[in-house]
Amino acid sequence: MTSTASSLPVSALQASQAAVNAALAENEIKEKENGKANGDESLEPGEIQEVDMQAQADAIRTVFSDPTNFNVKHPLYSPWTLWFDSPATKGRNLPQTPMSSFPQTPLPQTPGAAAAQGWMEDIKRVISFDSVEEFWGMYNNIVPPSQLPQKANYYLFKEGIIPAWEDEANKNGGKWSIQLPKDKNRSNVDKMWLYTMLAAIGETFDPQLSESSPQSLITGVIVSTRPQFYRLSIWTRAAPTGAGEDEKLRERIEAIGRHFKISVLGYSESQKLAGPLATEVEFLSHKDSEKKGKAAKKPWVV
Template sequence: MTSTSTLPAAALNAARAALTVAINDNAVEDPKDDSQDNLEDGEIQELDMAAHAEEIRTDILITMKQHPLYSTWTLWFDSPNTKNRNLPQTPSVATPFPATPATPVAAIGWMEDIKKVINFDSVEEFWGLYNNTIPPSKLPAKANYYLFKDDIIPAWEDDANKNGGKWSIQLPKDKNKKVIDTMWLYTMLAAIGETFDPILTQPHPPSGPAPEGLITGVVFSSRLQFYRISIWTRLAPQQEDDGLRQRIEAIGKHFKIQVLGFGEGQKLGGPLATEVEFMSHKDSEKKGKGKKIIV
């Protein structure tokens, strides 16, 4: 008897559509929108994410949902311009976080400065959002984008993240400014298309519990001299977890080769640069003394 996938056909089409657009570079750009081109490096328009929140929502609401995603995703944002500021509230902007079992008190403090931009659950909504947000290359130092599945907050303490870790790469700004926007776009597309950990889109028996994907979210960080892109996972392998380790390593290889476009054996480390590295969140708290997986 052949196995059949329980993933809806529309969701499978969404994954394929996202990847097709990424490969063909078909992202739509507004030729009239030069508002960011006149900014100096590191500048950002004042309160841009909040000011555009309702505009983004309007663009999305008038777009027909043709390719629903397997999961709902939420984009979060913070920067020096939004920290400790009383931003005007819209339906797209988060209110302060209450303490819940999934959001421990330890995560509340720094989460107060992170703004929830909007959530989406279709390919069309993703492009509506993407075309109304600032490219990573234009973000100031200390700004971050967080794209996480809708029920997961971008904090180590969240139940979905506390036993996991992250793949990350650090890239010098001066050598990567022209390509970083594409790298981040492809990272997001791989996340929403469920291609980092394709267990959700592979055929599986209809009986039994549905599989649980390892990816919880992806993060882009702009710093003074470098960029960092990270892929967060739900679990991190222990020494005896050969099966999980192989699955985690497959995510890292896909990130390095198919998403970022580097060669399988290519060495990337150097001044302000790192290899594609995985470390558990618990080991990360040891200030670099934890064990790393490198692909």
């Protein structure tokens, strides 16, 4: 591992070490299998062929040491795409960055994409990735939320889903969100955003994701910077409807909000967060978010 890793967060170092260890173990198994396949007569029965671990370690390239030619890749459950917009990027292309060497996907041609065409003209697709290594390569090459200009947004959504209400995956859903005063959270928002992304790509938000229910309710996560506050949001593909609603869906949605508040953001379950420029962890369906005045519903709070 090169010195690049020494300045990474602890969680990144752990992910990197896990990648190296997994690759070493896999190479050692393959080496043993190759020895058997080749009928290596130099080994006594029960003897294990010695492996030059240092030589193999030197041959391993992770995204930390070689962002374009790494040979260790641990796939995620789903591929993801990072999007970005700010007043400075409207009507302009983003400057080239080290991330431009990663493969990118075209804008999905869905009915939702067509409906949100005007919105999507100002939002820029930064990168698509589908592995742990590519995620950390992305994370270590983007500006953290605390340093973004006012009215800027990062959108991390599953590949093929655009960050707009009109998308087919979002139109019947909603979002958990929290608003935090900027002056009190400038030192915390980067960690909160990192943990939110890790929970999303690690598929830990949705407690009922399983082989029998393989589609997660999570479609994407967003961090927004505003003149006086930050906002973190988690978008879901479904939302309770109220009348005759599925109680299991409500429980599943609520579990996402609790996990966000307690395990990701680090607050206690009973902690009250609302105050000047601050909100609780709140849920609203996208349809309810559009309603104004007396028709507007109060958000669901955990």
